[in-house]
Amino acid sequence: MIHITELRLPVNHTPQDLETAILERLGISASELLDVEIFKRSYDARKKAALSFTYIVDVSVKDPIAVLKRHTEDARVTPTPDTGYHYVAQASHDTSSKRLRPVVVGFGPCGIFAALLLAQMGFKPLVLERGKAVRERTKDTWNLWRKNVLDPESNVQFGEGGAGTFSDGKLYSQIKDPKFYGRKVIREFVKAGAPEEIVYVAKPHIGTFRLVGVVEKMREEIIALGGEIRFGQKVVGLEIDHQQLRGLTLESGEHIAADHVVLALGHSARDTFKVLHEAGVYMEAKPFSVGFRIEHPQSMIDRARLGPHAGNKLIGAADYKLVHHANNGRSVYSFCMCPGGTVVAATSEPNRVVTNGMSQYSRNERNANAGIVVGITPADYPGDAMAGIEFQRTIESKAFELGGGTYEAPGQLVGDFLVGKASTAFGSVIPSYKPGVHLTDLASSLPDYAIQAMREALPAFERQIKGFSMHDAVLTGVETRTSSPLRITRGDDYQSLNIKGLYPAGEGAGYAGGILSAGVDGIKVAEAVALSYTAP
Template identity: 75%
Template sequence: MIRITELRLPISHAPEALEEAILKRLNLSPQDLVRAEVFKRSYDARKNVALAFIYTVDLSVKNEELILKQFSNDIHVRPSPDTSYHFVANAAQVNTQVASDHFQRPVVIGFGPCGIFAALILAQMGLKPIILERGKAVRERTQDTWGLWRKNVLNPESNVQFGEGGAGTFSDGKLYSQIKDSKFYGRKVIHEFIRAGAPEEIRYVAKPHIGTFRLVGVVEKMRKEIIELGGEVRFSQKVTGFDIENEQIQGVRIEGHPDLKANHVIIALGHSARDTFHALHDAGVYMEAKPFSVGFRIEHPQSLIDKARLGPHAGNALIGAADYKLVYHAKNGRSVYSFCMCPGGTVVAAASEPNRVVTNGMSQYSRNERNANAGIVVGITPEDYPGGPLAGIEFQRMLESKAYEMGGSTYEAPGQLVGDFLAGRPSTEFGSVIPSYKPGVHLTDLVDSLPLYAIEAIREAIPAFEKQIKGFSLKDAVLTGVETRTSSPLRITRGANCQSLNIKGLYPAGEGAGYAGGILSAGVDGIKVAEAVALDYLAN
């Protein structure tokens, strides 16, 4: 096939215009074009520039070699790379292993994006994984999550962090990442989401997203396929310990259930399974503290962000709600940046432990809520929380407990208007921006909610961001605290074979292990680790 890049068309072009542009670009007649598939579509919405879509298109044409030769000097006409997924093993290859008397099925701990894709790939290769998820199935879990948002009641085992689909289910369903993906694992992730009911457009739009509630049905269908292929998903099964002998995993201990023997265990915990991190540490599994970030959620009117980012194109339905990505380096050496920006979304309660407050952001597929929100967070390192690999967890807990107290000890979150935050005075009433966080926002002075270096850096960054997005320092914009779960505070280090550095058969994976950040990268890492498990089965 042939790939054409940088093919520009007006934003309101007719459906047939793309094919016409392809034919014109390559000097082809209609009968020469066999098939065209959009690989990527982005848009150019710079001010004073005609609004345009920019396409990358893969083509099947007659006389392909001749056409490539004619355009050999054109960097925008090249052979299409092979972006299809290729299994490292298949059911026929592993059948001997599965049928043997000593075969132990692979175990996947955690059923978020990483665990789902690890289990799915294992199942598609015929290895019939057993998945242990401490939370509930996604629809039951959604009801429990609403219990916190509407009734101030937290279920520590079924919430935004724990349950089928992982933390990504209550986000934006964002499927873009900056990871290097030379094997096109990301395309496999996208392909499987579409097969499970996600919109076809996520295959080609520049910043694909599924939306929170659409993910519910998608996740259920993926679970169904895993089960149909011989896998098993066990909900409400919390792993409390690990059986290790001679530096080899032998099995896992499950609260209220018999021990489960296994010599291949994928740890796909997510970044908030703090008790399981402690159990791994107690078992002697090597891990180390890593940098992460802390800060607040900031809310603006979405219309303000649209106007600042899209100018005269604001409100165009073909583009949708505008997003942003901001970075600032403060004078005290701290990096401040926007995190998990949710256009037309809401700020959500994301606590997983009693008497603590954590914020996150989410959007539906439509992205049509009144406010835009994003984390405005400050990078921190293990030097800021000395004490070993688990010290970052205690640092998070300290901030989350303080936020709970500052919010009135009711799971309301402490908040402050941006104008008051910059002026260093408490807020007493909301202005034009009404915060979306449920159970509610308790206005106060956020100065004591984060370390002073973080407060100083954010105070410096907000006016700097104003230079990039007019209105960002809007005095009525609302800051809600605290955002602490930006990434895992530790890394369960692994080798080139994806196994723990000191425990054979243990495969740290995904965001909780420090190898991903978001749905797409977590899914990709799940695929990589599943392949490593399959190859180890074949080697033994």
């Protein structure tokens, strides 16, 4: 096939317009064009009045060699790259019957793809997930949102699908991906029931309700290929012999012999991090970010970002990405922006408040929300590798207290936050967070340097998005789980630097940030495990 880039079309174009643009670019007639596949579709919202779509397409033509020869000097017309996934190994009878089966700890995006790839290569993995299956977990999560009842083992953070299940289901990332692993992730989601458009739209998303069914289908495939998935199985100990992993101990007391274990824990498995730290597994503190969720009317964001194209169904609800470098040296930026979504309770520990954002596939809720967060480094929380967790806990406990001690979240209108005044009543923006928002003064919920940087950043963001610092916009605290506060260090072979057979992976280990990058890392680690099994 032939790969064509930089095809620009007006927003209100038709499918025929796209075909015409392809024919003109290639200099061929309609009879010579056999098939068209959209590789990617994106839009640039920087010039609202002249907003247009940009396409990358793959096409089949009657005489591709001749067409390519005529365009040898055109970098926008090339042979289609191979984006298919190629397995690095396949289990033989010897590797599957004489070796201990690989174990995957955690069944979020990273664990799902590690287990799926191992199963597809014939290695029949055993998956241990501390939480519940996704539908049971959803009920427990709603208990917190509706009844203020937290289950520490079944919530937004723990359970089948991981934290990404209760999010926008975003499937885009800025990672370098020369082997197109990201397309493998997306194609597996489509195979499991996700909308086909996620293969080519620039910022694909699935949404929470659809993710539930997709995750279940992927679980079924792993089981059909010989894998085993066990819920309610928390790892509380490691057996290590001369820096070689020999097995795992579960909270039930059961011992599982294992010498290839993928650690796909997620960023909130604090008790498991403690187990690893006490066992001597190398890890280090790493930067992360803390802040609040901000909510505006989605219609306002649409108008500010899309101008006359606001409401265009092909574009959908508008998003944004903002960053400001404050005078005190801190970076303030938008995080996990959820168009037409809701702010959700995301704590996994009693008597703490944590927020996150979520959207359904339709993205048709009244408010837009995003994290507005401030970057911090280990210098802000000196200590060992676990110090960042205590830093997070202190902030989350303060938020619980400011919210009234009932899992309601502390909140404040942006106008009041900017002048340091406690809010007493909501304005035109009604917050979406459940169990509810308790109005207060958020200044004491974060370190002074973070509050100072955010007060500087919000008016700066107003210059990019008109209305961003509107008085009635709502800040809800706190956002602390932006990424893992530590990294479980690994080598080029993806194994722990000091414990052979232990493969730290995904967001919890400090190697991913979001569904797509976590899935990609799961694939890479699964490949490393498979190559270890099949090595001479």
